[in-house]
Amino acid sequence: MKLMINHQTHYQYSDPACNSIQYIKMTPGSNAHQQVHCWDVSVPGLKETKNDAFNNIWITSSQRQPYSQMTIMAQGIVEINPDTQFGIGTELNPQIFLQPTSSTLCNAEMKSFADCYVPRINRANLIVLSEAILNYVPYTPDRTSVHTSAMEAFQCRQGVCQDHSHVFIAMCKYLGLPARYVSGYLFVPHTSHLASHAWAEVFFENSWYCFDTSNQLFTPNAHIYVAIGRDYWDVAPVRGIRERGGVESMNSIVQVLAC
Incomplete structure (x- = not known):
């Protein structure tokens, strides 16, 4: 079963924020249960991708310029096995x-x-x-x-x-x-x-x-x-630190549709 996912997270700040670092875990990986056909995470700033201690895909994004709003968008197509009976295995003890x-x-x-x-x-x-x-x-x-x-x-x-x-x-x-x-x-x-x-x-x-x-x-x-x-x-999908920014507000929209 192929599914299209669109996950948007919108942040707004009462004062300009700057020098922020975001740690983003919004990228699925392919395994015995699912095949990722395409996936992209759009976020302002410089991005670096690696794997964490649990082998999750981990994006670090840094942004130096002042901003009053920010959108992180993850989207792609994943095919899952609807007959899966067990959780995915890993090499972790x-x-x-x-x-x-x-x-x-x-x-x-x-x-x-x-x-x-x-x-x-x-x-x-x-x-x-x-x-x-x-x-x-x-x-x-x-x-x-x-x-x-x-x-x-x-x-x-x-x-x-x-x-x-x-x-x-x-x-x-x-x-x-x-x-x-x-x-x-x-x-x-x-x-x-x-x-x-x-x-x-x-x-x-x-x-x-x-x-x-x-x-x-x-x-x-x-x-x-x-x-x-x-x-x-x-x-956590998004964790981060920043300078200034005042009061932060956030709203998120997720769509999961068969395709």
């Missing part, structure tokens, strides 16, 4: 994804919650845990931010795909299972305006299993992989 991060820590209440739904480690019980997390932390836009941790989202009982992924990853790590955060896109037929997406994957039985808690999808056959890490901060 899965044990890396047991490392604690501030976004994926568990408190006592979360540990008790995980123990309740996963008395034994198997896929069926992990699916039940994913369903329980969505019931306990219903999808609620605009109530959390990228800085919200798994414990905070669980406590306030609201969040989006990023929060669901962090909560699920935190509980899986507590259960002794390597769990990773995946950023990308989700194809939903008859819907063109979406947001960039995130889901979790867990390693056991020598395979990576998909757990898209927000959508209750447990195979990645409608997903496009962009980046993999331990949490959101390893895969």
Whole structure:
């Protein structure tokens, strides 16, 4: 299935900004699940492309001249395998994804919650845990931010795909299972305006299993992989620093269309 993706991120500043550096992870790679036919990331300034520690494609863009607005546009065509049953394999040791991060820590209440739904480690019980997390932390836009941790989202009982992924990853790590955060896109037929997406994957039985808690999808056959890490901060689409600029505002538009 061929998909066309258009992801635009627009920034505006109340005062001119300058001397900025942007770290951009918005480029999917080809793998056993997907073939990238063409892809381009358009951003002002000088660009350098390399791979990070998780083998994600990482663009560094620097801009010296003053500016009051900036647009980063990623677009291209990716063909995915709709019969994919498992998450993509990598050369990384899965044990890396047991490392604690501030976004994926568990408190006592979360540990008790995980123990309740996963008395034994198997896929069926992990699916039940994913369903329980969505019931306990219903999808609620605009109530959390990228800085919200798994414990905070669980406590306030609201969040989006990023929060669901962090909560699920935190509980899986507590259960002794390597769990990773995946950023990308989700194809939903008859819907063109979406947001960039995130889901979790867990390693056991020598395979990576998909757990898209927000959508209750447990195979990645409608997903496009962009980046993999331990949490959101390893895969953030755009991070950066700048001089001046005053107050920053941002809006983003994503289209994922069959072609």
